[in-house]
Amino acid sequence: MDKNNKAHTGKAWKVGRHFDTDQILPSQYMLFPTIEEMAKHALEGIRPDFIPNVRRGDLLVGDENFGCGSSREQAPRVLKYIGIETVIAKSFASIFFRNAINIGLPVIVLPDAVDRIREGDRIEISFEKGVITNKTQGETYTFPPFPEFLMGIIKVGGLLQYAKSRS
Amino acid sequence: MGYTITEKLFSRVSGRPNVISGDIITFTPDWSMANDATAHISIDLYRSEYGKECVKLPERSVLIIDHNVPADSPSTAWVHKKMRNFAIEQGMLLYDAKGICHQIMIENHVAAGQIIVGCDSHSCTYGAIGAFGGGIGCTDIVYLWKTGELWWYVPESICIELIGGVKEPVTARDVILAIIGQLGPDAAIGRVMEFTGVGVHNMSIPERIVLCNMAVEGGAVCGIVEPDEKVISFLPGRPHQFFKSDADARYYSSYSINLNGLDPMIACPHSMENIVPVSRVEGLSINQAFIGSCNNGRIEDLRAAAKVLKGNKVKKAVRLVISPASINIYRQALQEGLIDIFLEAGAQVLNPSCSTCWGGCTGLVGDGERLISTGTRNFKGRSGSHKSEIYLASAITTAVSAIEGVITCPVKE
Secondary structure, three states: OOOOOOOEEEEEEEOOOOOEHHHHOOHHHOOOOOHHHHHOOOOOOOOOOHHHHOOOOOEEEOOOOEOEOOOOOHHHHHHHHHOOOOEEEOOEOHHHHHHHHHOOOOEEEOHHHHHHOOOOOEEEEEOOOOEEEEOOOOEEEEOOOOOHHHHHHHHHOOHHHHHHHHO | OEOOHHHHHHHHHHOOOOOOOOOEEEEOOOEEEEEOOOHHHHHHHHHHHHOOOOOOOHHHEEEEEOOOOOOOOHHHHHHHHHHHHHHHHHOOEEEEOOEOHHHHHHHHOOOOOOEEEEOOHHHHHHHHHOOEEEEOOHHHHHHHHHHOOEEEEOOOEEEEEEEOOOOOOOOHHHHHHHHHHHHOOOOOOOOEEEEEOHHHHOOOHHHHHHHHHOHHHHOOOEEEEOOOHHHHHHOOOOOOOOOOOOOOEOOOEEEEEEOOOOOOEEEOOOOOOOEEEHHHHOOOEOOEEEEOHHHHOOHHHHHHHHHHHOOOOOOOOOEEEEOOOEHHHHHHHHHOOHHHHHHHHOOEEOOOOOHHHHOOOOOOEOOOOEEEEOOOOOOOOOOEOOOOEEEEOOHHHHHHHHHHOEOOOOOOO
16 A cells, blocks of 8 residues: 555456465575566466566455465565555465565455455455455455554554654 | 463563463564575665664574575575675674574574574474474564564464374374375464374474474464473483473364374375375376475485385486485485485485475476475475476385386385
8 A cells, every 4th residue: 555545446366275475486586686576577487477467556366375385575575566555365374464564565364355356357445444346346345454553564664664663 | 271382482482471372472582593595685674774783682593594505596696695794794693504494493503492483484393392483574584683572473273182103104294294184274374283192292303393394384383292301302401491281271273183004195286285195196107206305304314215215226217306404414314324325226415405395496397397205395386397296295205206206105005
């Protein structure tokens, strides 16, 4: 989300269950010098259409256990760099969830929305109101607000900024 | 109301009595660890935020160069150099090409009762020592270097009672594959797998390490075993503190698993959802076999593989890649004559590193190839091409399959 918490509209990219961090960024790119160079390879093995077509404000819709596997923070970082607005899933692997919050990438656990949203749907999200609007299908899905501690981190853009804002 | 061992460990480090699952606490871990898969991101972040400021508690901060060893490219060499310089400047502990991070941490640092965090998901391994190990990210460790603290949701626990036992050629590796196969790859998301019962207490510490190391493949933040006297004889001279779960501790759920008569197990591509007895996929041809990783690169695994390979040859056109998990293990294997047996059988013996299992540098597989591996993950493309297949099994099943050239069950009907 941007600094004004303004809602964006983006396209949904759907991926399957147990979508692991090796799919988000394969190991052989992890030691590249910059996130920018790594990001060119995001999802390349499983969704070669992703990088050529993804636009800032798009979102990923996962299923159960999104982000399982490696602790690589490069995974949420390349998604954030590309401009992925959020990830919605039925559940998240613990370390991916932690890393996403820590870098200020909001992630939403909402099984019903995952079942309803189709590939390519136009989605608008308001984090303040906790509402996902599916403009393609004319539906809305609500999600509970983040716990105060996590919202505090997300709002300022991540854990390090949060620490700074409190010192 | 009683407490789990995990709740007691977080109570200890946070200095707060009666910590329970669901609490968000801040604490100072006993050790932190970062390796070359992610440390360059952390160091860059630290530099850009805090410049040359000193890190807190450098004497408890470990940097380990283990993933891409030796450097496979100029950019990797640059990452390694960055880590060496940072460790020296900050007075941190540095292990440079000495072995896989979790093996190094156990060989040198981990003690029962401690909490250890690592920028690596298999930090869950330390539970085998009666400690809590948890995986963290780059931002976490930068925050920890800067402040000496971390935030943590104290996790609930799942109690997994192991009844009975296994004997060769069935191993602890088959046990953890069977457990994840039964529970599913997301059964323990955000929770701890606490292994209890005669089945785990009869296991050696290396066997418990195999068990706890793969807890994350079932979604768990840590796999943990109540420590006993075996911990002290395995790691003498460490400041161990023994904690155990109360009889009335609260668990999210409980399982009982009977190990008697367990078959050798194998995880088929491309996730831990596909775990079956090896006999179900016998006869599939393989191109490569790999023995090593933080799960199965210890001396016990090498001995078991050598017993199978002695006097035999790896099948023509199949490559067998072996990487001991640390320099100490490598040296022990040399002294015991195991390396000679491997070379005689036609294996390629690599230096200690994450190699094939992490798929970032050496020992990779190509399009259309099938790998049988003692590594930790069978995700698509994990060990090379996205058009390859990875089957995960024990060192014994892997060694037998390397000789036969096809996936082979070490137990015959």
